[in-house]
Amino acid sequence: MTLITKSEELMAVSVRQGVELAAIEAKVLLGYLEGHDYSLMMDEKFHLALHDNQDGENADNDQPYTIRDCIDFCQEMNSELLLEEAGKEGGDPDYFSELQKDELILGMMMERAKVALPPRTSTYDVVIVEYLKKVVPVEAASWEEAKMLVNEAWDNGTYVLTADDFAGVSFTLGR
Incomplete structure (x- = not known):
C-alpha cells in the first residue's frame, strides 16, 4: 500500500x-x-x-x-x-x-x-428477545417451595404466558 x-x-x-x-x-x-x-x-x-x-x-x-x-x-x-x-x-x-x-x-x-457509490450494506444477525411476565400468588412455606410449585404448574401448562403478559423487548447483535 x-x-x-x-x-x-x-x-x-x-x-x-x-x-x-x-x-x-x-x-x-x-x-x-x-x-x-x-x-x-x-x-x-x-x-x-x-x-x-x-x-x-x-x-x-x-x-x-x-x-x-x-x-x-x-x-x-x-x-x-x-x-x-x-x-x-x-x-x-x-x-x-x-x-x-x-x-x-x-x-x-x-x-x-x-x-x-450507493451505501454499502451488510447482513446483521439481530437477536430479538421478548420478555413476558405474569405474577402468580402461591401459598408456600418458603421461596424455594413456591418456586417449585409454580415451575411444576408451568411445566404442566397451567400457566401459559401470552401477548397480554408482554413486559418488554431487547435487540442485540447475534453471533
Whole structure:
C-alpha cells in the first residue's frame, strides 16, 4: 500500500470509483484527514484504505474504504468543527467562513458520490428477545417451595404466558 499525499493521487483513485474530483476537492479531503491524524492508502489496483496515523506503519487496522466513505467522514469532522467554532465566544470569523465553504464543497462531492457509490450494506444477525411476565400468588412455606410449585404448574401448562403478559423487548447483535 502506498500513502496518498497528493491531490492527483486521490483524484486517480476516486475516478476509478466513478467520482471525479477537482484538485481543490481532493485537497480538502486530504486536509481533513491529516488534521485528524488519518491518511489514505492505495494499492496497485487503486483500491483505497483508511489508515490511522497513530498506528504508525502498522497496517493491521487499515480498513477498505471508498471515496464516499472518505467524504462522509470528512463531513462529520467538518460538522464537529463548525459546532465547536459556533459555540466559541470571540471565535475567528474567517475560520468559521472557511469551514462553511468546506461544508458546501463536501456536500457537492457527496451528491456526486451518492450517485456513483450507493451505501454499502451488510447482513446483521439481530437477536430479538421478548420478555413476558405474569405474577402468580402461591401459598408456600418458603421461596424455594413456591418456586417449585409454580415451575411444576408451568411445566404442566397451567400457566401459559401470552401477548397480554408482554413486559418488554431487547435487540442485540447475534453471533
